[in-house]
Amino acid sequence: MKKYIISVLGWLIIVSAILLLPAQLSRPLAGDYFLQQAEVYHSKQETENVLTQLKKSLFFNPHNLDALFLLGKAYQEMQVYPKAILAYKKALSLYPYSAIVWNNLGTAYIQAGNLNEAIASFRKTVKIDDNSTGAYYNLSLVYERRGDIKMKEEALDEVRKRDPAFLVDIYLAKGNYDEGSLEYHRAVRLNPDNAEAHYKFGEILEKQGKPDEAINMYKRALSLRPDYVEASASLASLYKKSERLDAAISEYKHTLEIIPRAMDKVYDRISFYSDLGIHKQVLQEYEKIDGLQQAKQETLKELAAIFRRKGLKNKAIEEYEKLAKLSSDDEIHQSLAALYEEEGRFKEAIAEYKQLLKISPQDENIINTLRRLEKTQAHAALAAIYQKEGLKNRAIEEYEQAAAASPGGSFLYFALASLYGETGEKDKALTFYRKAVEIDPVYREAHLALAQAFRESGRFKDAESEYIKVLKINPEDIQARLSLGLLFEGQGLYGQALNEYEEVVRLDPANQEAKILIQAIKDKAVK
DSSP states (O other), X not given: OOTTSOOHHHHHHHHHHHHTSOHHHHHHHHHHHHHHHHHHHHHTTOHHHHHHXXXXXXXXXXXXXXXXXXXXXXXXXXXXXXXXXXXXXXXXXXXXXXXXXXXXXXXXXXXXXXXXXXXXXXXXXXXXXXXXXXXXXXXXXXXXXXXXXXXXXXXXXXXXXXOTTHHHHHHHHHTOHHHHHHHHHHHHHHOTTOHHHHHHHHHHHHHTTOHHHHHHHHHHHHHHOTTOHHHHHHHHHHHHHTTOHHHHHHHHHHHHHHHHHHHHXXXXXXXXXXXXXXXXXXXXXXXXXXXXXXXXXXXXXXXXXXXXXXTOHHHHHHHHHHHHHHOOOHHHHHHHHHHHHHTTXXXXXXXXXXXXXXXXXXXXXXXXXXXXXXXXXXXXXXXHHHHHTTOHHHHHHHHHHHHHHOTTOHHHHHHHHHHHHHTTOHHHHHHHHXXXXXXXXXXXXXXXXXXXXXXXXXXXXXXXXXXXXHHHHOTTOHHHHHHHHHHHHHTTOHHHHHHHHHHHHHHOTTXXXXXXXXXXXXHHHHO
């Protein structure tokens, strides 16, 4: 059973303790306890369990508005509309000025086919809370079903007055992008600085396959609301989809910068509502904090994935290390352990798997992985000692045993290739570099070393191929572009070399080496 569901024995103890309190205190507390259990089941969409817990809650406290409201929602979700209506009416008999209950009662009447009662409920909602945008929109839906277009448009105008971006969002969710675009233009006519409208229109443009225009809208939204986390995350995601990886990294980092500022504003609102005693609003604001914390974790995952894709494993590890501090998610720790292993950081990989073993002590896969890594680490550590002492052949023997223990370890084959290159066994070096990139196709250092090995043996086309592979992984890799340019120049292909050097300067305007190489080629051309 999940850790956040208290056992039967647990709730019996809690309820028994509550019942020892004076009756006027104990019954509401017991009711709140079972309501909390119902809310947990509701989040898991276990409707029957929700009803069971709500009945217990209402037994102890029949006047609990939140319990009656959730009961109505549960029956609506089960499509038992008469019981939903009864639950909402019971709530309103006790709390007749609850706008949200009147609104939900109206939606239940729509589902039950009673449009006149639905209209009356929504009218009551907006009489209590004139800023209830959702109730005005629901009214427009009822009038549309009745064929009363004039009243529908009047209701929609009320929606636009209160929240110009609301209808943009509605049409976006429905996939009606043409209507959404029209509502966007209406919204910005009413308020050109409506960040929400610009952001939602950006989503529409993205759905329509217009990435550049969508990027401009997300940027516009951010310029109007600098701490707009959703707009920043969407902009970064679109950069990633458009293969603008460096721009994506920059924007994801910006997302991480503005999340704390957004959280501070939410905490200010929590303090404000707490002082006023508006506990329902406090809970809603805490849900926003949960959402922002989730956004932080998702952003770190995206950054790690981009760094991994670009072959920047150490940077990917940094992001996963941050994630591991925020979450106990097994998948995060397994990904981090795998990256440690790929980088030959066996001690840290072992530490991660030991943490996982504490969570799942009987997991045979983790146990076997730990045994393998401990054996691998022992051989790799000994190899490193021999290598440091200049005993290259002994180091090779140990790395070969480490690779036999962990045949999927690209780092081990890279280490072997480097040692064989130092001992002059070029063919074996090439074999193991190839093995390393076969296991890990984004292993940047292995591709570059393989390219250098091909170049030294006069296999220029093969060297060119490896440099191009690195640039496919990361088109902005300065070292790979300079090396490719030098390869071209060495073969007298000055035009192609010049293209690479100029691209380096475009990517890194302060790169003096590329500027000197460009000038040298131009000087040759003059002569």
